[in-house]
Amino acid sequence: MTTTPSRQRDTVLQASELVRSYGEGETAVTAVAGVSLAFHTGEFTAIMGPSGSGKSTLMNLLAGLDTPTSGRVLVEGRDLSRLTDRELARLRRERVGFVFQSFNLLPALTAEQNILLPLRLSGQRPDRAHLDEVVASLRIGDRLAHRPPELSGGQQQRVAVARALLTRPAVLFADEPTGALDVTSGRELLEHLRSASTELGRTIVMVTHDPVAATYADRVLTMSDGLLRDSLERPTTNEVLTAMARTETRC
Ligand SMILES: Nc1ncnc2c1ncn2[C@@H]1O[C@H](COP(=O)(O)OP(=O)(O)OP(=O)(O)O)[C@@H](O)[C@H]1O
Ligand SMILES: [Mg+2]
Incomplete structure (x- = not known):
């Protein structure tokens, strides 16, 4: 695959020749088979x-x-394989944000307490103005005193995004963030991710099965058999579907 960065911007995350295999001998599985790529700030x-x-x-x-079998990952220029466990834990807590399909909020805490939890765990004081900005952009300001079971799925996922954004991560990772949402809440969440990239300048990496969701991104990468196949800049849904069809014929 060839990657042609469309704009000259800072590289915030870089992977070179990443390989991840599980098991040995006949039952070995190579989940990632040699991936090199770069992500730019705000992309x-x-x-x-x-x-x-x-x-x-x-x-x-x-x-x-997770640790690669071979190859390396640089986050803001820092080689993860050279960090101590403590440094790596800190980097994960402070420089990387996560959003999962299943929200992963703590049900006993209010939305606001959930959002502030990563900062509290790393002993930082919340920046009230930043909290207000993130909460306003996600339109959850009036839900902050509620606990997750009192919120809709879409609201819960927006709380999870706020929690991930509050540490001002270098990269926000989202693995199928709309997977558990209805179409309308899913589209709304994608609009929020889009504006976190455009307005807050956050770098976002999202895994999705939904070709429409992918069109909210600046760039769509396709994978099959542990390798990158296509890199599409601002594709239409049809272009995504065509690239997906190419990955399926390879399997
Ligand atoms: N801990 C593990 N031990 C052994 N094999 C694994 C492990 N984790 C993943 N795999 C295998 O690696 C391959 C890639 O898995 P991965 O979860 O990355 O796929 P995926 O593209 O995210 O799939 P999905 O769309 O279903 O979430 C699969 O064949 C999977 O079975
Ligand atoms: Mg998966």
Whole structure:
């Protein structure tokens, strides 16, 4: 695959020759089979591909949640393989944000307490103006005193996005963030991710199965068999569908 960055911007995240294999011998599986790529500040990237193509594995490697069999990942120029466990834990807490399909909020805490939790865990004082900005942009200002079970799925996911954004992460990772939402809440969430990239300048890497969701991104990467296949700049839904069809014929 060839990657042609459309704009000259800072590289915030870089992977070179990433490989992740599981098991040995006949039962060995190579989930990521040699991936090199770069993400630029403020860029919104979607990763698509058939089930089992290695999307989540790649994302976990990029986020420092998993260790590659070979190859390396640089987050803001720091090689993850050279960090101590403590440094890596800190980087994950402070420089990387996560949003999962299943929200992962703590039900006993209010929305605001959930949002502030990562900052509290790293002993930082919340910046009230930044909290207000993030909460306003996600339109959850009137839900902050509620606990997750009192919120809709869309609201819960927006709380999860606020929590991930509040530390001003270098990269926000989202693995199928709209997977548990209805179409309308899903589109709304994508608009919020889009504006986190455009207005707050956040770098976003999102895995999705939904070709329409992918069109909210600046760039869509497709994967099959642990390798990157296509890189599309601001594609239409039809272009995404065509690229997806190419990955499926390879499987
Ligand atoms: N811990 C593990 N041990 C063994 N094999 C694994 C492990 N995690 C993932 N795999 C395998 O690696 C491959 C890629 O998995 P991965 O979860 O990255 O796929 P995916 O593209 O995210 O799929 P989906 O769209 O279904 O979420 C699959 O064949 C999977 O079975
Ligand atoms: Mg996955």
